[in-house]
Amino acid sequence: MKEMSPEERTKLFVPRVCIFGGKAFATYVQAKRIVKFITDVGVTVNHDPEIGDLLKVVFVPDYNVSVAEVLIPGSELSQHISTAGMEASGTSNMKFVMNGCILIGTLDGANVEIRQEVGEDNFFLFGARADEIAGLRKERAEGKFEPDPRFEEVKAYIRSGVFGQYNYYDELMGSLEGNEGYGRADYFLVGKDFPSYLECQEQVDEAYRDQKRWTKMSIINTAGSYKFSSDRTIHQYAKDIWRIEPAVIP
Secondary structure (H helix, E strand, C coil), X not given: CCCCCHHHHHHHCCCEEEEEECCCCCCCHHHHHHHHXXXXXXXXXXXXXXXXXXXXXXXXCCCXXXXXXXXXXXXXXXXXXXCCCCCCCCCHHHHHHHCCCEEEECCCCCHHHHHHHXXXXXXXXXXCCHHHHHHHHHHHHCCCCCCCHHHHHHHHHHHCCCCCCHHHHHHHHHCCCCCCCCCCCCCCCHHHHHHHHHHHHHHHHHHHHCHHHHHHHHHHHHHHHHHHCXXXXXXXXXXXXXXXXXXXXX
């Protein structure tokens, strides 16, 4: 984006506000580094006159249910990008879908069921599948993985110090490098999923430019979220697990 002319940026990029929310456990040092990195990126990007309103980065502190009640209804795209097979079936993606938000994500957790309910054409899918992960890690350990040049460019850009003092992120960058060892070798396969993620984001931009299509996708996401309602869940528990009948109220 920085290498383009103002005209090229306006033509090729859909304006975005990227909102991050989350907390790092007291002893989870790597998570704290990630939070710090997000805020450093925000300081740099949000004050860059060349980027202007094409991109803003915001980290919401003390993210909780009350904050989610405000943010989720106003969101248009939610990113659920955990490595396939690495995350339990959470509920935040369900809440976004119920509010008409479209998801971009991997085949992990509740994403799998959501994609089945809303349809493949209404979910932006990228990344390796769960059954591929073990083999990909084995390839990495054997030194067979070749990173995408764009991924290497991103790491080099971070190392240039553009987002602040690089040595603070030495451990964070190191976790993405090497072929084996604790805290290294890109255990979550970020480098492997990166090119697929970029291509999927291009599909997002293409879809968003067609507001009629995007609105249709949004409506279908809400309509397809019925399976994840508490009413449906309780009814199924009552029928299949508890084996009880509803009580008729006179």
